[in-house]
Amino acid sequence: MSKGNPSIQITLVSPPTNNQYLITPTPSMPVIQATAAVINATPDPTDTTTFTWYAALKILENGGSAGAQEDDYDKLGFIVETGPAVQTKGSQPYTLTFVDQKIFLGGELTLTVTATLANGQVLTATTPANLAALTTTPLEIYGTNPQRSAIQSYIISNVPSSGYSTLQSTNAADALQRMACEESGPAPKGQTQFSGVPGGTGPPIVASDNGIGIMQVTVTRFTPDYFVTNPGIVFNWQTNITSGLSYFQEKARTAYNYPGSLRTSTSMTNMNSYQYWITNTVNVARAAAQLAPITILPAPNFTNSGNIGSNPPNQLLEDAVRGYNGFSGTYTPQFGGVLHEFVPNTAYLVNPNTPLSTLSTDAKDVWMRVCSTDGGNGALFGNEYSATCAGIRPAYVNNIAANTAQCPAGANGN
């Protein structure tokens, strides 16, 4: 019987099914251990051999379309060196540890082990080729989706009790749960960080626009590469949610500031100011009708009560939700040049029956929802408009309103 040349064989301690280690839904990183042995050498030198271990993660893009629109991850993978080399002796198990003990990382894992025999021969082995269990399946670190109830609880508990920019926490948390459903869909997924269904496992969701995970925190070549700068957004569902909430908070602040920015758009030297439009359009029409001029800049604070989709609408919430998706589009005159969910209602301002005394407070009537009725097209009006603008809401806000916080059947029209 012939013997092969001396080599190293790697044995996984508690090998996972299909070579897939799983980040738990808690979440916590899996324990990854392996031992090495020298084989085909007599006498067996394993007990006296020092093994040097290296580990590397290759983060492969999951999903996403190739082509010009793909910014970052049309590459074979991003190699993460997991830390300095670790030495073990004999059958002592090697345990994978990261430089940052709190880090969450996943992807394709390659373990490399080297040893120098007494005769000076240097041996090297890698996974999966040199695994004791004959397999060509690479080692992977995937994630386990928590149940939706855990996602919902986490969102609720992480929205500050004071809410965001006068948005009540309950309304904001409700919308954010729906957004988590919408963003990480389509059904049967939704409120999922990894590609499986709730409770299921898989690699992180990376959408064609490089949106990541539950809240679709987006990476482009114009943002930091979260795979490098904050991998928790990719592999830790709680970090992903926290990041999404932080982003929403920023958009809520922008939405809150918008009426105020119109109220201070007082320049008459700037023809794109709100004041100029009120003076030279609205008040001109009012003067012709012998109506008193509007002497304030009518832009009351948005209404801010009720869940998304309520009637009358929670304007602040809906504008913040729109902002999360992008205040894309413009209108003229350009009061800042960004299209919000609501614009001043021209017809109301020139209407003879409009009471001037309530223009500073009557948000329900002063603001008008923007509806493009643009056949589903329309970066001009924002890139997320529905085909019919049914319900006079853009598609994204519409979709969020159509969801529920419980996300019972996943995203998109449950």
Place this chain on the structure above:
Amino acid sequence: MTTPVRSTVFLSLALTLITVVARAQITNLATEHIAYVFDCSGKFFRIDVRAGTQTQAGNVPGAQVGAGGYDGCLVEELALDPQRPAIYAVMSKQRRFGPLGLRQNKVVSLQLPDLSVLSSADLPVPSDNVPNFRYDAASHELSVSYPASPDSPVTSGDGLEYVLSTEDLKELDFKARFGAATPERVIWGPVLTSQAYFHSSGRIVDRDRIVDTNGSYFTVNPASLLTEPIRRRFQSLQRTGAKNNKYIDILFADSAAGRMLFLASWDINGNPSPAGGGLLVYDAINEKTISATLTPFRMAANELLPGTPTIHLSPNGQVVVVEEYRWESLDAGGGRSVQQRFKTGKLVLYDAASGSWLRTIDLSPAPGLSGRFVTFSPDSSLMYYASGQNLYVADLSGGQTITIQLPQGFSPVRIITAEH
């Protein structure tokens, strides 16, 4: 942040070839028969209007085109330099406004016809405003100005201007005022919009405002144009006010070649025009009304959203275009309905000088609820019009039209016409 399915559809279709779905021969064209059509997300396509074919499509080089959400428009302003030929563009440097509501912009020179980037210059100060942008071909200067706003760090004056020399297309260069250490110029006085133009009289006309050579400025008061003879002519447009008073309202709509276009009887939701609308063309340089025309067509002034105003003055100031529309009721949810203007596709042309009817042009299919004017060609021979589905090109002198089916998600916001 979008879900995978939606984004994939949007992105994959955005660059598909456009289709000319209906076409008559447009033969009566000036030299500017190439149109570069841009949308808000930084995509463009190039069409030969004469041949009715698309020759190029893609992302505007230098723009922050990519996946994911964005704020405002990624290509904000454009101007043609016909002598080079090149296009100058103001682009945002970031897809989203930052936490303070500010964003940095840059000016880029793009070589025609491939739109390759020749040079790029970052504007030093971030702003919360879309810049105003003008190109002066005579002096080879680009002016980029920001109006002041309480949130903007740009200036303590009324605005801030940067002037860039385009002498060398490959090196856009800031021109600092003599003796100044920085390229910024604080504006004290009117901040010109991107629609401002120099008239041969030396004055600047900016929509309904005239800026004199000495910097003084005034806005034309439309009510002062309603002389008694014109009131009589527009008598059928007279409305009854809340105090039982009779009145005719008149509002600014457009401006070109030293002329201003006003409409009488703003037809607005909840307060419809009693009978059509009136057109008044005013020579703002010589300060005289040159025509006042009663039409059977309802008209809208600027209501802040695309699709208004519904009347337009050609760049040479000689043709008035009226968009016909009808009101349609839409379900607004919650048991409410809203009225929206449905554009029928009928464009009615009037001679600005005499007020006489010139011709009627029919766009097909009807643009509908999303129909809106986009621009004229600089030589006033063509008008570009868009709906959610189509781009229409109308030959104003011959009356022919072509209809170009737009890729899904592409909504034209700027069109530059050129010889090449």
